[in-house]
Amino acid sequence: MRRGITVVAMAAVIALGATACGGGNGSGDNNGSGAAKDPAGVSGTLTYWDTSDAKTEAPTYQALIKDFEAKYPKIKVNYQNVDFTTVEQKFKAAAQSGKGAPDVVRTDVGLIPEYASLHYIAPLDGTAAQTDLSDFLPGPLDTTKYQGKSYGVPSVTDTLGLLYNKAIFAKAGITAPPTTWDEMVADSATIKAKVPGVAGTYMNPDAYFLLPFLFGEGADLADPAAKKVTVNSPQAVKAVTAAKKVNDTSGLKIDFASAYDNMQTSFRTGKVAMLIQGPWSVSDDLTGSAFKDKANLGYAPVPAGSTGKPLAPTGGHDLAVYQGSKNLQAAYLLTAFLTSSASQQTIALKNGTLPTRTSAYTAEVTANPEIAGFKPIMDTARPRVALPQVGSLFTPLQQQYIKILQGKTSVKSGLDAAAKEFGKLLPDYAVQ
Template identity: 30%
Template sequence: MSNSITRALIGAALLSASFAHHAFAETTLNALFMAQAAYSEADVRAMTDAFTKANPDIKVNLEFVPYEGLHDKTVLAQGSGGGYDVVLFDVIWPAEYASNNVLVDISSRVTDEMKKGVLPGAWTTVQYDGKYYGMPWILDTKYLFYNKEILEKAGITAPPKTWDELAEQAKVIKDKGLLQTPIAWSWAQAEAAICDYTTLVSAYGGEFLKDGKPAFQSDGGLDALNYMVTSYKSGLTNPNSKEFLEEDVRKVFENGEAAFALNWTYMYNLANSGKDSKVTGKVGVVPAPGVAGKSEVSAVNGSMGLGVTSVSKHPDEAWKYIVHMTSQDTQNQYAKLSLPIWASSYEDPAVTQGQEELIGAAKLGLAAMYPRPTTPKYQELSTALQQAIQEALLGQASPEEALQSAAENSGL
């Protein structure tokens, strides 16, 4: 065999070996998700399986943590030099993450098709300073859930349209001996309480910041906390609300122990058809109420996005995974615990069927979503407000004093 043929054969063998190696070379992505509310862990695993089936050269390691651990896990992993390629982030974090180079600016990757197809309100979830730091994924706000059977027994023909009406209806239910404490809230000293407070701030037309300085200690911000304290002291609110997170509220409502509850989208189908629910078929949902003369409905922006971290060694594959997870096809398949970010999905029978009531509430609630303040110092501000809410509920300070103290401790 001539040398040239031998060289050619060896070259071909090496080339085919390199192709074989390339074909089976696996990129591993590490992705961080949340283990509560919105999409279930099973949903996220199923979505990811569909992605890895279509992209066999990419493996995705999934990690789930409670919401309360999501921010710190993301930030600590950045410092360790390893960590995650894809992270789930809350609407309140892009300012901090952009300022500290936690997430990659993906503005150039967002297509015109994405910009046109996604609901405008969803984009606020991932934007800071005019740039995009991910794709919106969980489009969410808090709704008022009610137990249809209890309202019927109380002779109430329609759910409340204002927060004052909510208190009046709860009093009727209590006075008739149907429930001792008809309302459940998520008022633990955590971000959950800030979401309930923001919903009320939006109803009362309040502002968090004015010219970058705290403005919540007067007007609508003060009205919101006054409402919470009045509801708590009236005996209409479950006293354990001051320790409840969203999952606690869901369990209380599903046990038939609350006539009214403020919670995220995911509770609707779990409470209305879940195997552990005692209120199956009795769950009503409307947008969170408004305030006469100030608002028709109220809503907090509780949306979340998926972003590529600045330490990722595989940003292209990470983005490819995010595009799959946020695609209209994927979201339409899993629309029972979280509603799609795509405008045209709301006309799709596959999405709306069996949850027409929720979709009706969503069209109003999602259009009224009120943002928590956009500031790189959000964590300090939130912590100060969480403390103020607890102090006011426990009677350790008046709402005015508690909010004044929060303003001073907010770092702004």
């Protein structure tokens, strides 16, 4: 669980800020907040922490690092692949102590506000790390913002969408995917009646997958502008009530001990017709008997709530620069290189991940059905609330959401309990 900044951490932050400011005042090209006058003359050794899959994705990034070193022969990059599940704590420990932090880190988009609030990562506005910002998709670009400044550059992106089995839909006489949660419930009833042994969906009890319901009602976890916890607002209650209705009427019974694996197995074997899922699941889906014909997998935005807008959280990874780096200019150049349109095209073609730049969606890239399927869905993506504590908020919400789905507490009581815990994490916020 993420916790508030400690006294020790605050002392480290002050020291870190002084180090970063000292580097920025240097006369050499390696430091400073702006762009180097002569990028080709920038020199130094960088450490880059990459959190991509070590077996399937990392080779692409390693090859790009070699290309970068060829372009900037005076810069040496120490590439390190760090496990995604442990990188947060490793980076925070290194940044807090001022020892061993990488110059550039690939980070989950949801961590940008926390790292920025702790002064672990550098603001990038006006630096060489940012090139042609108008080329970035709005959703991924928004994930880099905290309190009016930019602290990252979008690398790869994703969101949640509706994946569905076209053959099951055809058997049920359904001609288009549902566009609202009510339509999803109705379609599920039709599927159950006309395609024996098949359920409409399987609900993921992870609180992250609750966000489309919340966003679709105009709800969110908190309102930073008003300094108010909103997870138990009337709109949020309506959203979670809708989620429980979908689960109770249209979903297979959740095995809470291994919900994700059972959800995936049910979908790829044709036991459920549709899932709220992300592009990361597609390679697994296509290994199943239901999708021997890859064209049988359909893609659509998440259903909408009463606002009429299908909205899902923007996910993915940004590149961030360690504020205490002694080679800021070199770090900026590496960040720009790895997030350029050319690099993103290479990454998309090799790894099948979604680019964050519009220009990277070339005909060759969109020939990949997974990328082509999720590209329009990205228009429905919006960032999570930009709070340093946002990751920690999911813990009490998940605990209560599971109780709600299990029928152990009412929607209102569960959300009120979550809001009370939110208040402890956000002590200056009003709790309804």
